[in-house]
Every structure is written in C-alpha cells, then in structure tokens.
Amino acid sequence: MNFRYPYGHVLYRNLHLSYPLITHGKGAYLYDEKGKQYLDASSGAAVANIGHGVKEVAEAISSQAKKVGYLSGMQFTHQPVENLAEQLSKLLPLADGKVYFLTSGSEAIEASIKLARQYWVERGKEKKVRLISRDPSYHGNTLAALSVSAREHYKDIFRPLLQESTKIPAPYCYRCFCEQEYPDCQLKCAHELEKSIKKLGKETVSAFVTEVIGGASSGAAVPPPEYFPIVRQICDEHEVLLIVDEVMTGAGRTGKWLASQYFDFIPDIIVMGKGITGGYFPLSALAVEKNMVDYISKNDRNFLHAQTYAHHPVGCAAGSATLDFIEKNKLVERSSQTGLALMESLSPFISHPQVGDIRGKGLLLGVEFVKNKKSKAPFPRKKKYVEHLILKAMKRGLILWPNTGQADGINGDLILIAPPFTITQAEVERIYSYLGEILEEMKQIG
Ligand SMILES: Cc1ncc(COP(=O)(O)O)c(C=O)c1O
CATH class of the missing domain: 3.90.1150.10 (Aspartate Aminotransferase, domain 1)
Incomplete structure (x- = not known):
C-alpha cells in the first residue's frame, strides 16, 4: 500500500511525501509496518516528552473513558479536571492559579488573547485591543495565533484574513537585530517593546505575546537573563498583559517545569499544550491568577470563550497520569x-x-x-x-x-x-x- 497523495482518502499534511505507517512505539522508538525502527529524537513536534507506550497513561485514559468519556464544561465539573487544575496550579508561579483546558496550543493562544481583551473590557479600558509579539515567533495556525506569529511561509496567502500584531525583534542573539553582542547590546530587543507600546499608544495595547525560550521559530534561542525582568517592568508601567507561550517549552522540556522559571519574573497568562499529556490526548491549558478572573466575576459575567471540548474528562485524566509519571520518574x-x-x-x-x-x-x-x-x-x-x-x-x-x-x-x-x-x-x-x-x-x- 502506498501512503501518499492521491492514494487512499487521507488529505495528507504533505502532498508530496510517501509516509511510513507506524504501528507502535516504545520509549524513544517508533516502529513501522515493515519493522523499521525510528529513534524519535524530536518527540514528534516536541510532544512525546514521556516517551511512547507508557502504560500508566494508556490505562488512565481507558479507565476514564469507561467511566464517562465526555461531559460539557458548561453543565458539569468532574474529578479529572479538578485534579489536574490543582496539580498544575501547584507547579505554576501564580498566586491562586485558575486553569482553563482546551485541546490545541493554537486554541489556548486564541483563548489567552480573548481573555486579555475581556479583562481590559471588564476594567473599563475598552480601547485596549492591540497585540505586540516577536519576530521570529510561532504561536499556532488558527487565525489569531497565526497573526501574532512571524512565520511568513504559513501566513503568505492568508494575510488578507489576518489581523496583524506589531512585531518586535526576538532575543535571537545569533542573529541580533542590532548586530551587537550581549551585554554590549544593553538588551535593545527588550526595550523595543516600550518603543512599540509608545508608538501604538499604551491605551490601545492589550498584551505582549511571547515565547520564553524559542521553539522551532528561532531554534531554541535562549534570551539573556535580564530580558524578561525588563519586559515585565515595561508591561507593568504601561498596563500591558504579559502572555507567555509555553506550549513547547512547558512541562519540563527545557529542564525546569516552565522555561519562565529560568528568569526572574511572573507572567500574567501562561499557555501550555503538548507535554502536559505527552501527546496521549490533545490537551492545552491557559492559567491566570484569581485576581484577573475576579474582574470578570464581579461584573457578573463569564469568560466568553466556550468550546465543546473544554475541560475534557479523558484529556484531563491523561494529563494527571502524565504529570504523575513525570514526578515519579x-x-x-x-x-x-x-x-x-x-x-x-x-x-x-x-x-x-x-x-x-x-x-x-x-x-x-x-x-x-x-x-x-x-x-x-x-x-x-x-x-x-x-x-x-x-x-x-x-x-x-x-x-x-x-x-x-x-x-x-x-x-x-x-x-x-x-x-x-x-x-x-x-x-x-x-x-x-x-x-x-x-x-x-x-x-x-x-
Ligand atoms: C510555541 C508554540 N506555540 C503554539 C503552538 C501551536 O500549538 P498546536 O499546534 O497544538 O496548535 C506551537 C506548535 O508547535 C508551538 O510550538
């Protein structure tokens, strides 16, 4: 059988490639139908953090699906979501963190952009709508996530559908935008944020959306230690929310639970995905401190972002089992x-x-x-x-x-x-x- 376009009925991700058909995986290895072994040195898209074939996670998924496979987050709560939210909030640097679960990283980025916007509206700052992000960067492929990303070949033909954010240079020291070296550069890339906020007018800027240690976009570029403390201070001075995208870097990928924990700052909104279930179930999350949610609650409203699979019980059970496995090992x-x-x-x-x-x-x-x-x-x-x-x-x-x-x-x-x-x-x-x-x-x- 030929697993390539136009054979079969799958609209393949790449229409010009013959795909190996994987039958199973174990640890760091995948195996195809012909018995060929692959060393998964990228964990797929930096997702399979705990390796393949972890039976504890498979059993947690199976056990939860047998109890109840789906519940609407509008109608019910359940133990898997209560457990995972509690487990995660203990690992995050947020005071009384509140966690909202979705399925993909892109959706969680979209939701974080909407939460930031709603937060400002609830506080009566309705002009705050604009976003600043970095170049290079990648935050996902849905329209708002793509708009804050700087990945030109993904955006090209969709540009008329996008509402572009303002881009500032990422702290990508190998290709420094000011062609200087750290520390002589005096972190000009961080100070670009303030310049952009002033140019746009601080009353119009809602949030700065940023990876912490770069993902694929900049090939794991690590910012200098002062970068995020400077960015935090600028955001505070200009009332701009700081949204960190830990979709790839979270759940231990960079050697700390969050890449943010290498730097001395606290984000406003933390977005995670991929590693929180090690890919065993599509699950993403955004987390904020209670005091942000209080503004919404006090106005007798809810976070205006509903999705059918929010707080999915099987996904949350997979998440808890993954976190337990990470901790135990x-x-x-x-x-x-x-x-x-x-x-x-x-x-x-x-x-x-x-x-x-x-x-x-x-x-x-x-x-x-x-x-x-x-x-x-x-x-x-x-x-x-x-x-x-x-x-x-x-x-x-x-x-x-x-x-x-x-x-x-x-x-x-x-x-x-x-x-x-x-x-x-x-x-x-x-x-x-x-x-x-x-x-x-x-x-x-x-
Ligand atoms: C840093 C970062 N943010 C967001 C995303 C989007 O996540 P997803 O592909 O699950 O929508 C990705 C995906 O690679 C990512 O690496």
Missing part, C-alpha cells in the same frame, strides 16, 4: 541533566563548515545551518538544505524537527533535537553518531 531533572549530556555530545559539530550555532536548554536544542559561517549567510531556500537533511535522517531511522525561514523570513535552515525525557545515554550517543554521518554527507549538498 523525576523527568524534569532528567530533562535538565540529559540535556547537558546531549549538548556536550553535539558541541563538536560546531566545527562543521555548515553549522552556525548550537543552542538551547534542557532537552530543547537547536542546530542552525549556514552557507557562510563568517557572514552567517543562510542557504538560499531553493536549496532545501534542511529538507535534504531530514530525508537522510529518516532513511537512517532518526527523527528530527526542521524549521526554515528564521534568518530573514524566507531563508534559514535549522533542526530541533528534542527527544523524550526518558532517553538513555546510549540513545544520546546514537543521535550523535547518526548526525555525524548525515552532516558528513550534507557537505555535498552545500
């Missing part, structure tokens, strides 16, 4: 420690003529490729550098996550290496050895 600590080992093992690749930078935290690492190391000039997009690399990796049974366009909106090639937190030292060495072979072959492509 000390996987956040393991993400931090194994991340250091993986970074150390990858670091010799910096001498490769096409490797411009290797960066990241915990088990979210990025490798950026360039045509010219000195000038940092990217490969022209038509070379499809990273696509060739991914095919070579797939052939060997190594799964990596690619991204393009980060250098200038069109050009730029990078990979994310983000394996499950359960990965062993032997598997780290396997990633290193496959990557070494692949990079050797890539010299021909350049």
Whole structure:
C-alpha cells in the first residue's frame, strides 16, 4: 500500500511525501509496518516528552473513558479536571492559579488573547485591543495565533484574513537585530517593546505575546537573563498583559517545569499544550491568577470563550497520569541533566563548515545551518538544505524537527533535537553518531 497523495482518502499534511505507517512505539522508538525502527529524537513536534507506550497513561485514559468519556464544561465539573487544575496550579508561579483546558496550543493562544481583551473590557479600558509579539515567533495556525506569529511561509496567502500584531525583534542573539553582542547590546530587543507600546499608544495595547525560550521559530534561542525582568517592568508601567507561550517549552522540556522559571519574573497568562499529556490526548491549558478572573466575576459575567471540548474528562485524566509519571520518574531533572549530556555530545559539530550555532536548554536544542559561517549567510531556500537533511535522517531511522525561514523570513535552515525525557545515554550517543554521518554527507549538498 502506498501512503501518499492521491492514494487512499487521507488529505495528507504533505502532498508530496510517501509516509511510513507506524504501528507502535516504545520509549524513544517508533516502529513501522515493515519493522523499521525510528529513534524519535524530536518527540514528534516536541510532544512525546514521556516517551511512547507508557502504560500508566494508556490505562488512565481507558479507565476514564469507561467511566464517562465526555461531559460539557458548561453543565458539569468532574474529578479529572479538578485534579489536574490543582496539580498544575501547584507547579505554576501564580498566586491562586485558575486553569482553563482546551485541546490545541493554537486554541489556548486564541483563548489567552480573548481573555486579555475581556479583562481590559471588564476594567473599563475598552480601547485596549492591540497585540505586540516577536519576530521570529510561532504561536499556532488558527487565525489569531497565526497573526501574532512571524512565520511568513504559513501566513503568505492568508494575510488578507489576518489581523496583524506589531512585531518586535526576538532575543535571537545569533542573529541580533542590532548586530551587537550581549551585554554590549544593553538588551535593545527588550526595550523595543516600550518603543512599540509608545508608538501604538499604551491605551490601545492589550498584551505582549511571547515565547520564553524559542521553539522551532528561532531554534531554541535562549534570551539573556535580564530580558524578561525588563519586559515585565515595561508591561507593568504601561498596563500591558504579559502572555507567555509555553506550549513547547512547558512541562519540563527545557529542564525546569516552565522555561519562565529560568528568569526572574511572573507572567500574567501562561499557555501550555503538548507535554502536559505527552501527546496521549490533545490537551492545552491557559492559567491566570484569581485576581484577573475576579474582574470578570464581579461584573457578573463569564469568560466568553466556550468550546465543546473544554475541560475534557479523558484529556484531563491523561494529563494527571502524565504529570504523575513525570514526578515519579523525576523527568524534569532528567530533562535538565540529559540535556547537558546531549549538548556536550553535539558541541563538536560546531566545527562543521555548515553549522552556525548550537543552542538551547534542557532537552530543547537547536542546530542552525549556514552557507557562510563568517557572514552567517543562510542557504538560499531553493536549496532545501534542511529538507535534504531530514530525508537522510529518516532513511537512517532518526527523527528530527526542521524549521526554515528564521534568518530573514524566507531563508534559514535549522533542526530541533528534542527527544523524550526518558532517553538513555546510549540513545544520546546514537543521535550523535547518526548526525555525524548525515552532516558528513550534507557537505555535498552545500
Ligand atoms: C510555541 C508554540 N506555540 C503554539 C503552538 C501551536 O500549538 P498546536 O499546534 O497544538 O496548535 C506551537 C506548535 O508547535 C508551538 O510550538
């Protein structure tokens, strides 16, 4: 059977690719119908954080589905949502956190934008509607999430449908927008926020939407330590809410429960997804402090964002079982420690003529490729550098996550290496050895 368009009835995500059919997974490995083994060094899209085939999570899902598979969040509450909200709120840096569950990261970003807007309306600041976000960035593919993202090839033909946010440069030090080095740059990228707020008029700005440690958009770029304290202060001074997108970085991916916890600040709205169920069920969440919700409640209103699958009982049961598994196996600590080992093992690749930078935290690492190391000039997009690399990796049974366009909106090639937190030292060495072979072959492509 040929699993590619136009065969069968699936509208495939890529219409030009023959897909392997995966039958099962175990730990860091996936297996296809022909018995080929794949080392999942990207956890899919940085999702399968606890590895594949975890029976505790499968059993929690099955057990909850047998009890009750669906309840409307408009009509009932249930133990899975009460439990997960309590578990999560203990892990978040919020005083008396309140958590709202949805299904995808994009939806949770949309909901956070709406919550910010409603918060200002409830406080009588109805002009506050504008959003500021960063370039590069990625916050999802629904229309509002795409509008705050800077991923040009996803936006291109949809631009007439989008309501663009104002973009400021991300703290992407390898390609610093002011062409300076930290600390000489004096964090100009953070201070751009204030300039934008002043330009738009602070009375019109609702929120700043930001990744913390970059995801695929900037290949795990880590901001300098002062970045978020400066941003927090600017947001406070100008009454702008700070929404952090921890969809990829949350749930221990960067070696702390949240990437925000590497920095000295408290966000207003925290958005999570992916890792909170390790992909066993689609579940995302947004969390805020009670005092924000109080403004809505005092006006005798509700948060005006209803979705059929909000607070899904099976999703929440999967979330609790995932969090228990992470805690029991000390996987956040393991993400931090194994991340250091993986970074150390990858670091010799910096001498490769096409490797411009290797960066990241915990088990979210990025490798950026360039045509010219000195000038940092990217490969022209038509070379499809990273696509060739991914095919070579797939052939060997190594799964990596690619991204393009980060250098200038069109050009730029990078990979994310983000394996499950359960990965062993032997598997780290396997990633290193496959990557070494692949990079050797890539010299021909350049
Ligand atoms: C940082 C970040 N935010 C938001 C999203 C959107 O999440 P989803 O694809 O679940 O809608 C993603 C997805 O990759 C992401 O990496």
